Amino acid sequence: MVHQINSRKSTSASRASRKISSMSLSLLRQIIVVAIVGVLTACGTRPPAPPVAEPSGEAGTLGPPRLGPLGGPLAVPGTLAGYRSRWVPVDWNDLPGWQQDAMHEAWQAWLRNCERPAPAFVPLCPEVRRLAIAGEEEQRAWMQQRLQPYRIEAQDGNLNGLLTSYFEPVLEGARVRGNGFEVPIYAPPPGLPAKQPWYTRQQIESDSQVQAQLAGRVIAWVRDPVQAMVLHIQGTGRLRLHEPDGSTRLVRLAYAATNNQPYQSVGRWLLDRGLVRDATWPGISAWAQSNPGRVQEMLWGNPRYVFFREEPLDGVAADEGPRGAQGVPLTPGRSIAVDRTSIPYGTPVWLVSEGPVVRLDRLVMAQDTGSAIVGAVRADYFAGSGDAAGALAGRLKQGLRLWALWPRQ
Template identity: 30%
Template sequence: MKYILLIVPIISLFLGCSSEPEVPKKVESEAKVLFKSLPKTHLLKSTFDDLPDWHEEDYNEALSNFLNSCQTEKTKNIYKELCKEAKYTKSAKIFMQRKFLPYEINTKNGDEKGLLTGYYEPELRGSLKKTKKYKYPIYSTPKDLIIVDLSSIYPHLKNYRLRGKVKGNKLVPYDTRKESSSKHVPADIICYTDSKIDLFFLEIQGSGRVKLTNEKTIFIGYDNQNGHKYRAIGRYLVKIGALKSDEVSLQSIRKWLEENPSRVDEVLHYNKSVVYFKQREQSASGSLGLCLTPERSIAVDRRYIPLGSMLYLNADVEDQNVSKIVLAQDTGGAIKGAIRADMFLGYGKDAMEVAGKLKSPLKLWILLPKNKKATNI
């Protein structure tokens, strides 16, 4: 799973979700069912001609990715019979236009500005044994981490989890990043790496690969999180005057940390959240458990957008306008809002360079099954 899930204070859980969700307006019956539990998302019915560069899309590639996503229950639940029909279509473009309708995504007030960022699959250096060089552990989920699911009692809280540990007869917050660094963590260690900075960025990306001293490569991915809210260290560097707000990027943050080794812990501890991993058999995979497809897989805020859904985005990437069909196959605590997406850009230095600097205005449409009663295109 990409990134870090958010802790939700128990008081806000009960006060902030007390009213019945209202069904968004201006949507077809299928959209009403889907967005019944997502009252903050408002949809505006559109046409394919409203989508920038729609007729320039690579429909065959988009359809292939849709079929891949249809392996998961979440996508099947949204698109039902369309997942089966897609296997036998002779024209990907005609299938898309006859079977789907685009809805522009917005919020109640319609004033949210969209944002597209990027992420990638990093490669770390590591060892299965702790040495003077390889001394920073990559932890699996701690054995004393407790996860509380309240959805069986409060169905409207199904997207929230409480995380902590038992102390005496109380559930208390789990250790912060700073607290964990100074005490024993009751968890298995997957391997050790030689850079706490690289390890921190691995947590931000959510998955990666580790090249071991024996020349073997292992894949690791998100498994859990300590329950503390994600806080961006770039914001902290701006606050202390280390960087200007328009200078913040993965590259600038890394450069500052490497040039100020005595303050690395201070900055990293600003983010109290810690991610725990598990070893995987394949490269980067998202919340749906599928291998992510570069520039076709995005992470979204599932409070606003259903995981597994197909979307159309329009943004600028490296000064080039990008308009394409993407799949919501991942999530992340740093991804907040309705018109918000984080695009998976692949593996390697090139992907890292683009991901580290990508910050573009974004427009999003969700492609939903067309109402059978609606007129055909």
């Protein structure tokens, strides 16, 4: 997420420095710009969320959930107040671009919602499935009949927020170490504590005693520690895996656990040391090109480390994303990560973001979360997988407005 989006390496720091310094300029640019996805958006690694009870509505209603403590006056007459958000009922005409969205593109995400629907949406799922083959105007008319739009605001009434983006990187990997594949991707070690901090990234990558605890836990080897960091930031990725028999297959690396250390932005690491004046792509890229021997030091500035599990992609649709915190596969361009104390998983949301990177007026589904996705009007947009998705995710940081679409009483 899903998303300190939220690198593991068993070679020494000096070997890492020699490897990074030998990379071509063009490759380094591609790698670092993808790494800035996590730096600029701070979307956070997306661990699977534990099952939680759906927030309750007002007593005796099926209205939008009251996400904070029950009781007390409503913030505004006709408005439901939440712990981090309040929902203000509006007319469908208040949703910018509502009549222009391609409903059929969003319906796959609707169908996935119904694999694990929020209780309030359970009665609607048979109709959602039936309408999968309907025309867009019929789908739009059904939503207007069955759902009520609510403008989402912060408790102070601020309706403007922040949109960032995350994606699923695609890496080259090998089952056997060598030929340039030197950076390990680990499964969780035995006895990894669930809630207590384990060793830091630097200790995992440089301490032989710690590495001994990870013996036999290597899923695959990748070429570069910065690419591995990108994988850790996003919390999931696809691996083009070269097997010992010469065959190649595509697998998914899904989040399994972390070392429970705090996430630290490598961009912030550079700023705090006065090494760059701004942590944008041009600034960080220029610094990395001029200081290849310190890139490993920069990466160690983030103590958080992520462990993965391998999942087959045989028979999985090419555009099917990883499972988000709701427990359903994400849909590129139609799934978002949200603060679940403001918007429940499975809620259809009308999203408007006017640029400057890209204008978005579209129906999305709240299906994921991220450790840095906090606040009422806050979303992380799942862009998909691969280089194009990474390029968008690395640039997307712009204003946002949201409307929740909730079943009518």
